[in-house]
Amino acid sequence: MLSLIQIFLLILSVAQFIIIAHIILSWLINFNVLSLRSPIVASIWDGLNRLVEPIYMRIRQFLPDLGGIDLAPLVALIAIYAIRIILINNIGVFV
Numbered sequence: 001m002l003s004l005i006q007i008f009l010l011i012l013s014v015a016q017f018i019i020i021a022h023i024i025l026s027w028l029i030n031f032n033v034l035s036l037r038s039p040i041v042a043s044i045w046d047g048l049n050r051l052v053e054p055i056y057m058r059i060r061q062f063l064p065d066l067g068g069i070d071l072a073p074l075v076a077l078i079a080i081y082a083i084r085i086i087l088i089n090n091i092g093v094f095v
Contacts, residue, residue, distance in 0.1 A: 001094050016080050022048045023073050035042055052076075 028034040034041045054074040063071055
């Protein structure tokens with residue numbers, strides 16, 4: 001059972017990394033450091049969007065409209081941290 005929890009924590013870490021990479025890439029694109037005209041940047045951006053947008057869409061259904069501010073990545077990261085804390089603090093129950 002412990003190995004399943006470790007695998008789940010690994011999946012949460014990968015999801016956290018993908019969300020942070022998406023946030024950083026969106027900043028770089030919005031501040032014109034990177035251009036979507038570059039095929040490599042466009043393919044990475046498309047791949048990251050395909051991974052995170054289904055999660056963000058579900059979160060956005062519950063968030064109020066704040067204009068240009070998107071809090072869905074922040075809520076997703078907080079949820080990942082909360083799940084990690086719950087799993088780590090209650091690992092004795094599962095073992």
